[in-house]
Amino acid sequence: MLTDEYTPLYPVCLSLDRCRCLVAGLGEVGRRKLSGLLASRPAAVTVLDILPKEELCPEARALLEQPCVSYACRPCNKKDIEGCTLVFAATGSHAENLRIASLCREAHVLCNCASSPEAGNVTLPAIARQGSLSIALSTGGASPALARRWRHELEGWLTPRARMVRLMGRLRPLVLAMKADTRQNTALFRLVAASPLQIWLETGDMDQCRQWLLTHLPPALHEYIAELLDDCS
Numbered sequence: 001m002l003t004d005e006y007t008p009l010y011p012v013c014l015s016l017d018r019c020r021c022l023v024a025g026l027g028e029v030g031r032r033k034l035s036g037l038l039a040s041r042p043a044a045v046t047v048l049d050i051l052p053k054e055e056l057c058p059e060a061r062a063l064l065e066q067p068c069v070s071y072a073c074r075p076c077n078k079k080d081i082e083g084c085t086l087v088f089a090a091t092g093s094h095a096e097n098l099r100i101a102s103l104c105r106e107a108h109v110l111c112n113c114a115s116s117p118e119a120g121n122v123t124l125p126a127i128a129r130q131g132s133l134s135i136a137l138s139t140g141g142a143s144p145a146l147a148r149r150w151r152h153e154l155e156g157w158l159t160p161r162a163r164m165v166r167l168m169g170r171l172r173p174l175v176l177a178m179k180a181d182t183r184q185n186t187a188l189f190r191l192v193a194a195s196p197l198q199i200w201l202e203t204g205d206m207d208q209c210r211q212w213l214l215t216h217l218p219p220a221l222h223e224y225i226a227e228l229l230d231d232c233s
Contacts, residue, residue, distance in 0.1 A: 009123065009140055014086070016042035022084050024048045024076045024100055025091035026060045029114045033088040034063050036124070046080060047071045049091075076100050081107050086122065090114040128154035130162035132169065160202035163232045167201070168192065170228050174221055191216060201232055 021042045023034045026049040037045060045068055052073050053061065064071050075096070081087055081103050087110065089100035094115045101119040104111035113120035125136035126147035135154050139147050171192065175185055195216070200208040206229055213225045 009138060011125075011136060011138070013134075013136070014040075016040045016085060018043045019085035020044045020046070020083055021086045021088075022046045022048070022076070022080055023088045023090060024096075025089070025114070026051070026056055026063075027090070027092050030088070030090035031060055031063060033090050033112070033114070033124075034069075036127070037086075037088070038063065038066055038068070039129075042068060042085075045069045046084075048074060048076050048080065050075065076103070078103050078107070081109050084109050087111045088114070089120065126151035128152075128158055130155065130158040131166060133158055133162040133165045160198055163201040164198040167197065167228055167232050170224075171217075171221075174224055175218075178218065178220060188216075188218075 016037075019042050021037055021044070023030055023037065023045060024047075026034070026047060030049070034045070034047060045066075047064060047069055049056065049060075049071075050073065053064065053071055056064075063069065076089075076099075081100075084107075087100065087104050089097040089104075089111060091097055091100075097113050097115045098119050101111050101113040101116070104120070110122045111120040112122040112124055117123050123138065125138035126144070128135045128137070128151045135158065137147050137150055137154065168189075172189070175188060195212060197209055197212060200206070200212075209229055209232075210225055213228065214222060217225070
């Protein structure tokens with residue numbers, strides 16, 4: 001019977017700083033999972049596979065060279081999972097992935113199960129990134145192919161907005177350091193966010209950007225305008 005019912009997902013952005021993660025399996029899927037995981041800069045990643053390191057493909061060995069990665073040639077066990085924040089069950093064996101997902105459920109550890117997403121409690125969205133700006137897109141499991149297509153479309157959409165994020169990321173600590181009233185800071189941040197700065201950054205009109213900032217920023221911040229706009233065009 002046809003159905004369009006999918007379990008609603010709760011979107012969340014997870015910081016892996018100071019966290020330990022595990023990837024079981026270094027085939028094509030496992031390498032993709034590991035590469036995406038390393039982009040989030042976890043504190044430590046344990047990688048497991050049944051092949052000795054010297055028999056792995058060059059792409060896999062290159063990933064293992066990252067300082068935070070440790071490798072072992074053996075199956076995953078319960079102790080490997082203890083203390084992990086996130087586990088990827090990405091071996092070439094469906095049964096093994098289910099076993100790992102079951103161990104994660106028992107240990108209350110987040111798990112992405114490559115062969116049976118419903119067996120884990122984490123599904124990976126398609127992620128479009130530009131600098132520190134990212135958008136996660138999920139179809140709830142209905143069509144990963146569509147999610148990948150739209151991810152590429154979103155990457156172009158993000159480019160000028162990433163420039164605006166870079167500017168705001170520099171401006172925010174300067175404003176907060178002035179110790180002004182919270183409502184005053186909020187009003188200024190909203191004014192900047194609603195301004196035409198994003199359009200001017202996209203078109204490279206830095207003169208308009210400088211003039212707007214001179215007009216609307218507190219005088220104490222005028223000396224920082226050149227730094228705010230550096231590499232934003």
